[in-house]
Amino acid sequence: MFWIVDNGSSQRGQAAIDRLTARYPNAVMVHTPVHASWTNQIEIFFSIVQRKVVTPNDFTDLDQIQDRLTAFEHRCNQTARPFRWKFTRTDLDDLLARIERHELKEPGPQSGHHHQPVAA
Template sequence: MVHTPVHASWLNQVEIYYSAVQRKVVSPNGFADLTEVRDRLREFEDRYNATAQPLRWRFTTSDLDGLLARLDRRTADHYEESSVASTA
């Protein structure tokens, strides 16, 4: 099992990458043909791969246990509040 951060999923990381491609490669769209687009995308990919650094996850199993415990407490509190309100 892989524990991803609760604030950003792996999909968000993909969206960030494609957002950068959109802003830095595709948006200045004065391309003469598709070959020029391809070459520009490959140049960006090479430059990005040369400077990119791995993401170091800091979300541990202990963090997950704590998060689940907080969620359980919140759910229990919410259930108690709603049952009190419905009896009133």
């Protein structure tokens, strides 16, 4: 049995291997590459779900959550495209400009934080 794990502190070293094999003698711990962990992909997906589906947290019952998650899953499957993995300096400038415009349009508790675009 192979256990695929990331490189978090609880899965590193001989102690982690010993802990796993003490419980599951036929287990083999396999680490994902340090900078390419599959858990990063999972974290990205659930971050999107958090922002686009379950926020605001205004559900009246579990059926409503299930319906919204199912609708989101269907929409994602219909419009799926690969993630764009590179983030350039221009992308950063554009993002910071959008944040600045948003903060100026909707002043609130964070409106005092103004970001300056990075000079090219």
